[in-house]
Amino acid sequence: MKKGDLCVRLSDVSLSFGRRRALSDVSLSLHRGEIVTVIGPNGAGKTTLLRIVLGLEKADSGTVFVKPGLRIGYLPQRLRIDDTLPLTVRRFLALQPRVASGVAAALAQTGASHTIDLPVQRLSGGEMQRVLLARALLREPDLLVLDEPVQGVDVAGQAEIFALIRRIRDERQTAVLLVSHDLHLVMAATDEVVCLNHHVCCSGHPATVARDPAYRALFGDDAAAFALYAHKHDHAHDHGADPHG
Amino acid sequence: MDDFIWRALAAGIGVALVAGPMGSFVVWRRLAYFGDTLSHSALLGVALGFVLGINLNLAVVAVCLTIALLLVALERQRLLESNTLLGILSHSALSLGLVVLAFIESVRIDLMGYLFGDILAVTNQDLAWIYGGGALTLIALAMIWRPLLAVTVHEELAQVEGVNVAATRLAFVLLMALVISVAIKIVGILLITAMLILPAAAARRLARNPEGMAALAALAGMIAVAGGLAASLTWDLPAGPAVVLAASLLFAISAALPRRGGARG
Numbered sequence: 001m002k003k004g005d006l007c008v009r010l011s012d013v014s015l016s017f018g019r020r021r022a023l024s025d026v027s028l029s030l031h032r033g034e035i036v037t038v039i040g041p042n043g044a045g046k047t048t049l050l051r052i053v054l055g056l057e058k059a060d061s062g063t064v065f066v067k068p069g070l071r072i073g074y075l076p077q078r079l080r081i082d083d084t085l086p087l088t089v090r091r092f093l094a095l096q097p098r099v100a101s102g103v104a105a106a107l108a109q110t111g112a113s114h115t116i117d118l119p120v121q122r123l124s125g126g127e128m129q130r131v132l133l134a135r136a137l138l139r140e141p142d143l144l145v146l147d148e149p150v151q152g153v154d155v156a157g158q159a160e161i162f163a164l165i166r167r168i169r170d171e172r173q174t175a176v177l178l179v180s181h182d183l184h185l186v187m188a189a190t191d192e193v194v195c196l197n198h199h200v201c202c203s204g205h206p207a208t209v210a211r212d213p214a215y216r217a218l219f220g221d222d223a224a225a226f227a228l229y230a231h232k233h234d235h236a237h238d239h240g241a242d243p244h245g
Numbered sequence: 246m247d248d249f250i251w252r253a254l255a256a257g258i259g260v261a262l263v264a265g266p267m268g269s270f271v272v273w274r275r276l277a278y279f280g281d282t283l284s285h286s287a288l289l290g291v292a293l294g295f296v297l298g299i300n301l302n303l304a305v306v307a308v309c310l311t312i313a314l315l316l317v318a319l320e321r322q323r324l325l326e327s328n329t330l331l332g333i334l335s336h337s338a339l340s341l342g343l344v345v346l347a348f349i350e351s352v353r354i355d356l357m358g359y360l361f362g363d364i365l366a367v368t369n370q371d372l373a374w375i376y377g378g379g380a381l382t383l384i385a386l387a388m389i390w391r392p393l394l395a396v397t398v399h400e401e402l403a404q405v406e407g408v409n410v411a412a413t414r415l416a417f418v419l420l421m422a423l424v425i426s427v428a429i430k431i432v433g434i435l436l437i438t439a440m441l442i443l444p445a446a447a448a449r450r451l452a453r454n455p456e457g458m459a460a461l462a463a464l465a466g467m468i469a470v471a472g473g474l475a476a477s478l479t480w481d482l483p484a485g486p487a488v489v490l491a492a493s494l495l496f497a498i499s500a501a502l503p504r505r506g507g508a509r510g
Contacts, residue, residue, distance in 0.1 A: 056401055056404060070417045072405055074401075074402055074403050074405040076399055079402070081399075084273055085398075086453055086457070087454075091454060091455070095394055145405075
C-alpha cells in the first residue's frame with residue numbers, strides 16, 4: 001500500500017524510571033492510513049511507548065516527532081468511573097473540549113447507539129470500547145491511539161472491534177497505533193507489527209514478523225501457531241497451511 | 246428568636262451551599278481522606294495565624310495549600326503509598342497545630358470551637374467571609390466545572406484532549422482550602438469532611454447527572470443545617486455534631502430508599 005503523510009516518528013527513544021530501563025533505542029514511524037500494532041509481553045514498555053507518543057511522558061533521549069496540529073483520539077486501557085458519579089454516555093461524550101454536537105452520530109458509527117442514555121458504569125467491556133471509540137471519533141482524529149482495545153471483551157466482540165477500527169481507518173485514512181499483549185486477531189488486523197521487549201525485537205509486515213526468530217524467542221510456542229495463522233491469510237488458496245488440517 | 250440563631254442559620258446555609266458541589270467532587274474523586282488531611286492542617290493555620298498576627302482565614306488557606314503542595318512533592322518520590330502519606334501529613338499537621346496553640350499563652354483560644362465548630366458564636370464578620378469566600382468558590386467552580394469533570398473521569402484522557410490537568414487540579418485544591426476556611430467556624434476541622442461527603446452521598450441516589458447531584462447535595466446540606474440547629478436548640482446538643490448527625494440521618498434515609506427500576510437508570 002502507498003504510504004500517506006508521516007504522522008509520528010520516534011528515533012532511538014530511550015526512557016528509564018529510576019534504574020529501571022523501560023525503553024531502549026526504540027524507533028517507530030506511523031503514516032496516515034496505516035495500522036501499526038505494538039505487541040510484547042507484560043511490562044515490555046508498550047504503554048510507556050504510547051504515553052510518549054501521546055505527550056504524557058518525556059523521553060530521556062532520542063527524538064520524538066509528532067506532526068504539528070495532529071489531532072489524537074486516545075482510548076485508555078482502563079476507564080473506571082466511580083459509581084457515585086451520575087454520568088450518562090451522552091454526557092460522557094460531551095465532556096471533552098470543543099464538542100457539542102454529533103454525539104448520537106458518533107455512537108451510531110461505532111454501533112453503540114443504544115447506550116446513549118445509559119449510565120457509563122453499566123456498560124459492558126465491549127460497549128465501553130465502542131463508546132470510547134465514539135468519543136475519539138468526535139475529535140475527528142488524524143491518529144487513533146488504542147491501549148489494549150479488546151481487553152475484557154468477549155471473542156466475538158474482539159473481532160468486531162478490530163473490524164470497526166479497520167473500517168474507521170479505511171473511511172477516514174486515520175493512522176492507528178495500538179497496543180496488545182494478546183496475539184490473537186492482531187496479526188490479521190494490522191499493516192505493521194512492532195515486537196517490543198524494552199527494545200524493538202523485530203518489526204515489519206505481520207507475516208514477516210511471525211517468521212522472525214526474535215519474535216519466536218519472545219513468544220515461544222504460541223508464536224509458531226501464529227506463523228501458521230498469518231501464513232494462512234497470506235496464501236488463501238494454500239490448503240496445506242491450514243493450522244487445523 | 247435571637248439574632249445569634251439567625252446568624253447561625255445563615256452561616257450554616259452558606260456553608261452547605263458551597264459544601265454540596267465541592268463535596269460531590271470529593272466523593273467522585275475519592276478524596277475524603279485528602280479532605281481530612283487538609284482540614285486537619287487547618288488547625289495549624291489557625292495557630293500560625295495567632296502567632297504571626299495575620300488574618301486567620303488567610304493563614305488557613307495558606308497552610309492548606311502548603312500541605313497540598315507538600316503532598317504532591319512527596320508523592321513524586323514514590324517512597325510511600327498516597328494513603329500512608331496522607332495519614333502522616335494529616336496527623337503531623339494536627340499535632341503541630343495543637344502544640345503551637347499550647348504555646349500561645351497570651352490569647353485564650355477556644356480549642357473545642359476550632360475542633361468541632363462554634364456555629365452559635367458566628368459574627369457578622371464571619372458571615373461576610375462565609376458568603377464572600379463561598380461565592381468566590383462557587384463562581385470559580387462553575388468556571389472549571391467541565392475540565393474538572395473531565396479530569397475526574399480520566400486524567401490522561403483529559404490531558405490528551407487538551408485539558409490543562411495540572412492547572413485544573415491546582416485550582417481544585419485552592420478551592421478545597423477556601424471551603425475549609427469557610428466551614429471551620431460551623432463544624433470545626435474534625436467534622437468538615439463530614440459536611441462535604443455526607444450531603445453528596447445522600448444526594449447520589451436521587452441524582453441523574455453531576456449538576457443535579459451537586460444541587461441536591463447543597464439542598465441536603467441546608468436541610469441538615471436547619472435540622473441540626475433545631476435539635477441543638479431543643480435538646481441543648483453541641484451544634485456542629487448535631488448538624489453532622491442530621492446529615493447522617495439524611496444519608497441513612499436515602500440509602501434506605503428502594504432501588505429505582507433498571508430501565509430508567
